[in-house]
Amino acid sequence: QLQLQESGPGLVKPSETLSLTCTVSGDSISSGTYYWGWIRQPPGKGLEWIGSIYYGGTTSYNPSLKSRVTISVDTSEDHFSLKLSSVTAADTAVYYCARHGEAATPYYFDYWGQGTLVTVSS
Amino acid sequence: DIVMTQSPDSLAVSLGERATINCKSSHSIFYSSNNKNYLAWYQQKPGQPPKLLIYWASTRESGVPDRFSGSGSGTDFTLSINSLQAEDVGVYYCQQHYSTPPTFGQGTKVEIK
Numbered sequence: 569q570l571q572l573q574e575s576g577p578g579l580v581k582p583s584e585t586l587s588l589t590c591t592v593s594g595d596s597i598s599s600g601t602y603y604w605g606w607i608r609q610p611p612g613k614g615l616e617w618i619g620s621i622y623y624g625g626t627t628s629y630n631p632s633l634k635s636r637v638t639i640s641v642d643t644s645e646d647h648f649s650l651k652l653s654s655v656t657a658a659d660t661a662v663y664y665c666a667r668h669g670e671a672a673t674p675y676y677f678d679y680w681g682q683g684t685l686v687t688v689s690s
Numbered sequence: 691d692i693v694m695t696q697s698p699d700s701l702a703v704s705l706g707e708r709a710t711i712n713c714k715s716s717h718s719i720f721y722s723s724n725n726k727n728y729l730a731w732y733q734q735k736p737g738q739p740p741k742l743l744i745y746w747a748s749t750r751e752s753g754v755p756d757r758f759s760g761s762g763s764g765t766d767f768t769l770s771i772n773s774l775q776a777e778d779v780g781v782y783y784c785q786q787h788y789s790t791p792p793t794f795g796q797g798t799k800v801e802i803k
Contacts, residue, residue, distance in 0.1 A: 614794055614795070614797050615740065615783060615794040616794070617791050617794075628790060630790075630791040631791065632791070664739055664740075669742075669745060673790070674728075674787040674788070674789065674791065674792035675787050675792070676730035676742060676787050676792075677740070677742065677785075678745075678751065680739035681739065682738075682739055683739050
């Protein structure tokens with residue numbers, strides 16, 4: 569059974585960098601069968617795709633966030649990571665990691681982590 | 691970006707009745723080369739991540755009850771929940787994956803009347 573688990577600080581100061589990791593179990597990122605992505609949801613609001621990565625390191629980012637986002641992958645540890653720089657209160661959200669339905673992007677997301685709330689505040 | 695607009699924003703339906711949610715895209719999300727509409731539907735319950743219900747506009751994900759069905763093509767799509775059950779309460783989102791960035795509708799909240 570595939571599981572994804574987000575981890576990282578729940579509180580980040582304005583202007584600093586948000587860093588999260590998604591650990592995958594029950595599947596191997598290096599199988600190359602899927603893309604893996606990050607989506608966020610501000611409290612009480614809708615869903616926004618941040619970006620996605622393939623096992624070889626190929627990335628695709630939302631143009632609205634591209635200048636601040638870096639997604640990387642560690643196939644030996646079966647996890648992928650998100651870094652979002654220069655955060656403001658507008659970046660406060662539940663951050664989800666998810667699997668694409670196939671090795672393609674964009675795509676729908678068939679497995680999601682439980683999500684982790686990141687609050688940007690001093 | 692392709693804008694996805696759902697209607698209504700919320701609806702209350704009696705148990706056992708049908709709920710219908712509409713989703714309109716600002717650009718056609720149909721690829722004639724493979725005859726597919728690049729649209730998915732998700733259900734989100736409070737405190738939980740979204741759950742994939744429907745992909746390719748009308749293909750039900752494994753394990754999803756058959757009271758959930760998707761239809762439509764091009765720019766106009768519908769999610770129907772036949773015989774609404776108490777456990778169907780939640781927010782429903784459509785998502786296009788025709789072009790980058792993939793985008794979601796604003797969500798439709800389904801409640802019991």
